[in-house]
Amino acid sequence: MISSVQDSLKENILDTVNITRNYRTITIDDIKRKNFSTAYDLLKNDPNFKFEDDGVYYQGKLLTTIKVNGQVFNFTSPVELLKMFPSSILSSFNLDPYTDPLNKFWGNENLVINSIDLRTPNGKISGVLGNMAMKYNFRKKYDFLGNTIYFKNNTTTLFDLNLNNNSWDWGADVGENLNKVVNSKISVQNTTKFKNGDLSIKAGYAHNNMLSKDYYIDSLAVLQASINGGGIERVQKSFNRSFNVNSTLNQVFDKFYFDVTLSAQKDRFKSSNSNLNDTANDFLSNDSSEIEGYNGGINVGYKLYKNQLFLVTSTSFGQNKSVNENNYQNDSIFNSLSGRSKSDYIQSKISLKFNFSKVFLGDVYYNLNRSNAVSTNQINSAESVEVKLKNQIQNIGTTFRWSKSKFDFNTNIYYERSNNKFENDLEHKSTMRNKGLLYNSSLIVRGLKSRLNNTFTFGKVIIYPTLSQKNPTNVTLSDNYSSIGNPDLKNQSVFNFNWSSNYQLKNADNLNLGFSTSLNRNKIIENLSVLKNDTTISGVDFIKGIRLLSYANSKNTNSPNSNLVLTYVKNNLFIPNLNLQNGLSYSISATDRYINDKSFSDKSTTYSANINTFYYREGFSANILYNLSLNHNSFISAEENQLSSTFRTLSQSISTTAKLNYFALFNLEISNNYNVINSSGISFENNRTDVTLSQKYFKGKLEASLNIFDLFNQMRQNKILKNDFLIRRESRSNLIGRYFLLNITYKFQNLKS
Numbered sequence: 001m002i003s004s005v006q007d008s009l010k011e012n013i014l015d016t017v018n019i020t021r022n023y024r025t026i027t028i029d030d031i032k033r034k035n036f037s038t039a040y041d042l043l044k045n046d047p048n049f050k051f052e053d054d055g056v057y058y059q060g061k062l063l064t065t066i067k068v069n070g071q072v073f074n075f076t077s078p079v080e081l082l083k084m085f086p087s088s089i090l091s092s093f094n095l096d097p098y099t100d101p102l103n104k105f106w107g108n109e110n111l112v113i114n115s116i117d118l119r120t121p122n123g124k125i126s127g128v129l130g131n132m133a134m135k136y137n138f139r140k141k142y143d144f145l146g147n148t149i150y151f152k153n154n155t156t157t158l159f160d161l162n163l164n165n166n167s168w169d170w171g172a173d174v175g176e177n178l179n180k181v182v183n184s185k186i187s188v189q190n191t192t193k194f195k196n197g198d199l200s201i202k203a204g205y206a207h208n209n210m211l212s213k214d215y216y217i218d219s220l221a222v223l224q225a226s227i228n229g230g231g232i233e234r235v236q237k238s239f240n241r242s243f244n245v246n247s248t249l250n251q252v253f254d255k256f257y258f259d260v261t262l263s264a265q266k267d268r269f270k271s272s273n274s275n276l277n278d279t280a281n282d283f284l285s286n287d288s289s290e291i292e293g294y295n296g297g298i299n300v301g302y303k304l305y306k307n308q309l310f311l312v313t314s315t316s317f318g319q320n321k322s323v324n325e326n327n328y329q330n331d332s333i334f335n336s337l338s339g340r341s342k343s344d345y346i347q348s349k350i351s352l353k354f355n356f357s358k359v360f361l362g363d364v365y366y367n368l369n370r371s372n373a374v375s376t377n378q379i380n381s382a383e384s385v386e387v388k389l390k391n392q393i394q395n396i397g398t399t400f401r402w403s404k405s406k407f408d409f410n411t412n413i414y415y416e417r418s419n420n421k422f423e424n425d426l427e428h429k430s431t432m433r434n435k436g437l438l439y440n441s442s443l444i445v446r447g448l449k450s451r452l453n454n455t456f457t458f459g460k461v462i463i464y465p466t467l468s469q470k471n472p473t474n475v476t477l478s479d480n481y482s483s484i485g486n487p488d489l490k491n492q493s494v495f496n497f498n499w500s501s502n503y504q505l506k507n508a509d510n511l512n513l514g515f516s517t518s519l520n521r522n523k524i525i526e527n528l529s530v531l532k533n534d535t536t537i538s539g540v541d542f543i544k545g546i547r548l549l550s551y552a553n554s555k556n557t558n559s560p561n562s563n564l565v566l567t568y569v570k571n572n573l574f575i576p577n578l579n580l581q582n583g584l585s586y587s588i589s590a591t592d593r594y595i596n597d598k599s600f601s602d603k604s605t606t607y608s609a610n611i612n613t614f615y616y617r618e619g620f621s622a623n624i625l626y627n628l629s630l631n632h633n634s635f636i637s638a639e640e641n642q643l644s645s646t647f648r649t650l651s652q653s654i655s656t657t658a659k660l661n662y663f664a665l666f667n668l669e670i671s672n673n674y675n676v677i678n679s680s681g682i683s684f685e686n687n688r689t690d691v692t693l694s695q696k697y698f699k700g701k702l703e704a705s706l707n708i709f710d711l712f713n714q715m716r717q718n719k720i721l722k723n724d725f726l727i728r729r730e731s732r733s734n735l736i737g738r739y740f741l742l743n744i745t746y747k748f749q750n751l752k753s
Contacts, residue, residue: 023096023113024058031618033087035661037700039118040082043093045614045623047569047581048510054079056116058095059502060512060567065098065115069123071156071193072098078116080160084129084147085118089751092119101197101250105257105301106310107355108401111408111444112455125151127751130159136742141166151751154193161186167209170741171709173734174213174235181209197251197259203244210238216731238271257301266292283330293320310353312363319344333541338378341467345371362400367414369393373467379540387424389467393417411441416462422470422487434462434491451504458497465489465524469551483549484537486527490553493521510569517562523554527594554592555599561589573613581612605632625655647728649679649721666693677721682730684719701748707741 028042036042043049043056050057056078057063066078073081098115099108130148143164150157162185168174187204215233243266250259270288295318302311319342326337351365371391378384397414416438423429440459446452471485500514527550535542542548567583591602608629615622633647653675660668669692676685689712694705718733 023094026093026095028087028090028092031616033090034618035616035621035659036087038083039085039087039090039093040079042087042090043082045616045621047571047579047612047614051079056082058113058116059510059569060500060514060565061113063095063114063116067098067115067117068151068156069120069125070117071154071191073156073191081118084131084149086129086747086749089120089125089749090118091121093117094119101252102257102259102299102301102312105252106303106312106353107307107358108353108361109358111403125751126153127151127749129749129751131745131747133743133745135164137166137170138740138742141170154198156191158187158189160188167211169212171735171737171739172212173736174211183208196253197249200246200248202246204242206240206242208238208240210236210240212236212733214731214733216729232275234273234275236271236273238269240267240269242267255303257299259299260296261298262294262296264292264294266290283328285326285328287324287326289322289324291320291322294318308355310355312351312353314349314351315347317344317346330543333543335540336380337540339375341373341375343371343373343467345369359403360401361403362398364398365395365414367393367395367397369395375467375471377471385424387467387471388422389470390419390421391464392419406446408444409442411439412459413437413439418462418464418491420464420491424471424487430487432491436462438462440496453502455500456498458495460493460495463492463494463524465491465551469524482540482542482546486551489524489551490522492524492553495519509571512565512567514565515563517560519560520554523556523592524551525554525592525594526550527552529596552594556590556592556601561587563587577617578615579613581610583610584608603634606630619661620659622658623656625653627651627653647680649677651675651677666695668693677719679721679728682721684721686715686719688715701746703743703745703747705743705745707743708738709741710735710738713738 026046032042036045044051048059050060054077055062056066063078066073066081068081068085094117095113096115096117097110097112099110103110128148128150130146132146133144135143141164143162143166145162145164147158147160162183164183165181167181167183185204185206185208187202189200189202191200192198213233213235217232244263245265246261246263248259248261251257268288268290270286272284272286274284295316297314297316299312299314303309304311322341324337324339324341326335328335347367347369349365349367351363353361353363355361369392373389375387376384377387394417395414397412399410399412401411402409414437415435417435418433420432420434421430422432438460440457440461442455442457444456445454447454467485469485470487470489472487496516496518498514498516501512503511505511529548529550531542531544531546531548534544537548563585564587565583565585567581570580572578573580585606585608587604587606589604591604593600593602606629608627610625610627612625613623629649629651631647631649631651633649653673655671655673657669657671670689671691672687672689674685674687677683688710691708691711692705693708694703696703716735716737718735720731720733722729722731
């Protein structure tokens with residue numbers, strides 16, 4: 001247990017961190033509540049937390065579940081709720097292992113931290129929490145959003161609304177006017193907890209238009225004789241409309257458990273890409289799709305003998321339908337493709353589970369998974385072609401867990417037998433059968449009074465090709481490359497190994513070291529060719545120079561990928577409230593490819609480092625983040641040494657933010673983002689400084705802010721360099737430079753805790 005640190009100014013507990021085997025408790029002090037208005041702001045400025053891809057990571061581990069006073073928010077992402085939740089009513093964050101109701105029913109408790117719990121002073125909360133906000137950029141573009149959470153006893157209801165007429169990034173210069181377009185997003189979510197379970201319902205609707213314009217230059221690592229070698233000015237437009245509904249009910253009794261899940265969705269999507277240049281590379285592509293489907297499941301558990309023997313059955317099912325169209329034209333050809341597809345599955349599992357004093361746990365199970373996929377495609381004026389893929393997978397296996405204070409061992413060993421049938425009207429027929437022993441295991445070893453944790457995981461799995469990867473009539477056309485399926489693809493097997501170590505030092509300091517690697521057999525890889533002549537394949541006309549992508553199985557039995565990461569967090573460095581996080585990482589990957597029927601090896605090695613410092617005190621906070629990355633990417637022919645190329649890319653970025661709350665009229669925030677890239681003959685930099693002036697009124701309920709983006713008018717273009725599928729794409733998007741954004745937010749809350 002780590003002792004408390006007293007704040008002599010306020011006589012409050014400051015950054016108290018309680019550590020045991022299974023949880024962490026971080027207490028919030030008054031200074032943090034004043035400096036950071038939401039739970040998201042609090043965690044964003046804590047070096048132990050990281051936000052990435054709408055997920056929250058604590059010391060490198062993803063937190064998959066968010067709770068308020070112990071009640072799970074099933075349908076709200078952790079990031080969304082953290083941004084809404086005010087810090088003024090927070091007493092602490094709890095980080096602990098969350099176990100789903102079914103595993104909890106038979107005593108299979110999770111022992112690894114995977115959830116964050118927002119705690120209020122007495123563990124209870126009731127009332128209304130919400131806000132309304134408007135953004136306006138003085139260019140006839142607005143964004144209106146609002147959300148409300150209603151808490152009462154064991155019921156939580158969330159209403160979320162967003163309306164805007166802005167179809168591109170605020171700072172983008174696209175030269176078009178879409179004022180009449182109104183985008184919207186509405187969602188309603190309700191969770192009701194009762195004596196023996198809970199009921200959750202969610203419904204959502206979204207309507208979005210997107211517009212972007214960029215200028216790009218492609219260069220190939222190995223292949224030079226391909227089209228689009230010059231500069232292309234491209235406009236991309238997309239439209240999306242979606243609706244979804246989801247419900248979950250679970251009930252837990254002394255000897256009986258069941259849960260039911262049902263969901264449905266419908267999506268409509270349209271997109272178009274076009275070249276504005278008056279050159280030989282003119283093209284226009286239009287894609288559209290409509291997708292609808294449903295899925296569900298039911299789990300039933302029954303206690304056979306005391307708390308030691310249980311019978312559990314599970315059934316899941318689902319279906320998806322889609323209608324797709326793909327049109328592509330340039331100055332030489334016009335191709336039209338349309339298709340319909342339908343896929344459904346049903347999976348059943350029965351298991352006999354045992355639990356002896358929560359030390360020895362496991363089960364013996366049988367699992368049957370059946371899926372069918374049918375696709376009908378029509379290319380130009382040719383007759384439609386039907387393609388079918390049927391999969392049946394059977395598993396017989398056992399899971400076993402041995403849990404003690406010093407270690408946890410988990411293993412799943414099962415015999416798998418699969419039967420995959422593929423056929424189409426073009427007389428492509430194949431049947432693949434696979435059988436063998438598969439496994440995945442993990443071992444957690446604790447030492448030094450639970451301050452040191454070592455986790456080892458390893459396993460072997462089979463990856464089955466999808467219908468789109470096998471279907472030779474499933475042709476996709478674009479300005480980058482066109483793709484087509486391969487009916488002769490084999491199953492891929494993967495062996496994974498991971499090791500991570502975490503050591504908790506004093507005062508919440510910690511050290512993390514992780515290593516992961518994987519080996520692949522029959523790895524599904526890309527097969528790229530550049531057509532030397534005008535060619536017709538499956539009824540589609542391709543002109544000379546088109547890049548055609550298919551799939552194949554690698555002949556290399558290893559194809560390794562490895563990653564090594566080291567991070568260190570130091571709190572109160574030299575002075576109180578100065579925190580430091582730094583990290584080092586090394587990764588190496590090797591991918592085999594076929595290019596013009598020649599075997600190539602794509603090898604990538606990356607070294608990266610980052611230093612993140614953060615300091616706060618009453619009325620002031622500052623953050624500096626520095627990232628450095630060196631990537632060595634080489635493409636080597638296995639047959640001809642002269643066909644090779646190497647890219648070396650050095651990237652650096654510095655992000656600085658300072659907030660001052662000393663001024664009577666307004667609060668000031670200044671931030672600067674600077675990055676520079678040098679890559680094998682290409683060099684550019686991006687530099688932008690932003691300023692925010694803000695003030696709160698009516699006891700913090702109303703906040704007005706003025707954002708000045710690109711204060712010094714330095715960034716008139718956003719430059720990006722990307723190595724993608726042997727294609728090095730240098731793209732530039734025009735920006736309007738300095739612009740203003742007015743934000744008005746009204747926060748309302750009537751909470752009792």
